[in-house]
Amino acid sequence: MPSFCWRSRQLGQNLRPLPAARLTTGVIGALIATMPECCAVVWGTKVARSAKLWMEMSGQSFAPFPDYPFTLWVDILPFRSEAKIGAVTMGLSAFAGREIEFETGKLPPSVMIDKVTGLAAYLVEHGAVVKDGDTFGGDEHERFTARYRASERFAGLPVLFCADAAS
Template structure:
């Protein structure tokens, strides 16, 4: 499982960020995070077109690219389910920023928190920002990212996992289901959850709760485990390749109907 989380901030027009301004906003939004713009030797370690910002003991690279990102119809179709304007925003962008924490063997959750905070500061200082594509899998509006990124360092379970993971509902032969997109970066698998007992809002709530738990703890639910609130609500979990989603490795959860 790769734990390098690379994110793209889409821009209506290509522009290079003022990293001093970004650092100032980052300090104001997250005073607990020691922040400064990388200088001298730190900058020389990266490409000249990839400014660095130091956050605590980590370096975050922000590379400005005067070009559109490659088209991905599936990405924007998924985003349109909760963000109807997503496809038009994607169509109009003319540049993007690449944002990533530098270094080997980065732990996914700390890296996600830091990257999310830096992106929030970029959006706060750059009116050209129009969307964020997280790790190539999840697209969100700049406005939503600016709002939720204020919780980048909130304790479990209040950090903004909805920026990192999509939960998509579907109909199954026996009822309804939902699948995650993006969880594998944290837990190595997605969740595919089918039920014939739960309502759709309850199902989404269950998947969201399990998603946040796995983001925090990793894939601690083992193949064959059961889980639930009490003895009356039990769900089974199996490791498998999805029959529905092109062999996607999933934690397949059911309420006993499958």
């Protein structure tokens, strides 16, 4: 079976990260359509997706926020640590300069993933607009403080660390 590796370093190089990702995603989708032997796409060395999923989602490359396929570019990986749960992103640093590391001792997993997804989508859309010490969330009981730091859990990865009071 022939192999094909295309590096998109030139495509969209003078664009901001989101327009470049949209353009590159559409082009990759078109390439996959012409190469049925393609089995996967690796995005930025951090996120891998099946060619089938890429084909399904790449048609939304130029859809308005929040309908574009940012989950092709950013992975959200849940973890458990002692009595807490959390999630870390991979791939977000290309849009916001760092990943998200979120930890909670009070939220159920689905709510925690929704919060990380919402924050990640916002950062893909707007870039590195969340500053060290900013808060986000619905009300004062749901608010989380975001801190810039090197991850203690993931080998010093630069993260926007978010935790609830129970963490």
